[in-house]
Amino acid sequence: MKKDDTYNEALSMLDEYIAANRLRKTQERYIILRQICNFPAQFTANQLEVLCAKELTVARATIYNALQLFLDAGLLTAHQQYAGSKVTAYELVVAKNSKMMFQCTRCGRVVEFNDKAVDNALRMHRYSNFIPANYSTYIFGVCKTCRSPKKK
Numbered sequence: 001m002k003k004d005d006t007y008n009e010a011l012s013m014l015d016e017y018i019a020a021n022r023l024r025k026t027q028e029r030y031i032i033l034r035q036i037c038n039f040p041a042q043f044t045a046n047q048l049e050v051l052c053a054k055e056l057t058v059a060r061a062t063i064y065n066a067l068q069l070f071l072d073a074g075l076l077t078a079h080q081q082y083a084g085s086k087v088t089a090y091e092l093v094v095a096k097n098s099k100m101m102f103q104c105t106r107c108g109r110v111v112e113f114n115d116k117a118v119d120n121a122l123r124m125h126r127y128s129n130f131i132p133a134n135y136s137t138y139i140f141g142v143c144k145t146c147r148s149p150k151k152k
């Protein structure tokens with residue numbers, strides 16, 4: 001997924017959460033979220049603070065509050081890392097790749113493919129009791145090779 005797509009998707013989830021919970025829209029949160037989208041994978045609060053410091057003067061508490069808000073909104077997942085001491089690493093949920101695959105029931109071959117329409121439909125769907133992170137979808141059938149008449 002492109003960086004802008006990731007940000008736009010994260011942004012719409014955040015806006016939705018802020019509206020649903022009647023929270024204030026603060027400029028800092030959006031700047032912090034944009035910076036989070038710059039990390040290719042996991043990041044720590046310290047790394048985020050360093051990155052944000054280039055753009056704004058922000059208290060550490062603001063960073064932690066924003067991280068907690070993003071966790072509550074389902075934008076981030078937290079992992080416990082051990083780098084000498086216990087560190088919490090965060091990861092943007094929307095950046096994780098979802099996969100769609102064809103699997104041939106005759107030869108077993110699996111081919112990954114993209115279907116924007118299905119992808120958008122699955123991403124935009126909201127569930128009342130569940131926050132989806134990503135998905136794997138297998139479509140079973142018969143591949144082109146297995147369907148072609150055998151050469152004699």
Ligand SMILES: [Zn+2]
Nearest residue numbers: 104107143146
């Ligand atoms: Zn096949």
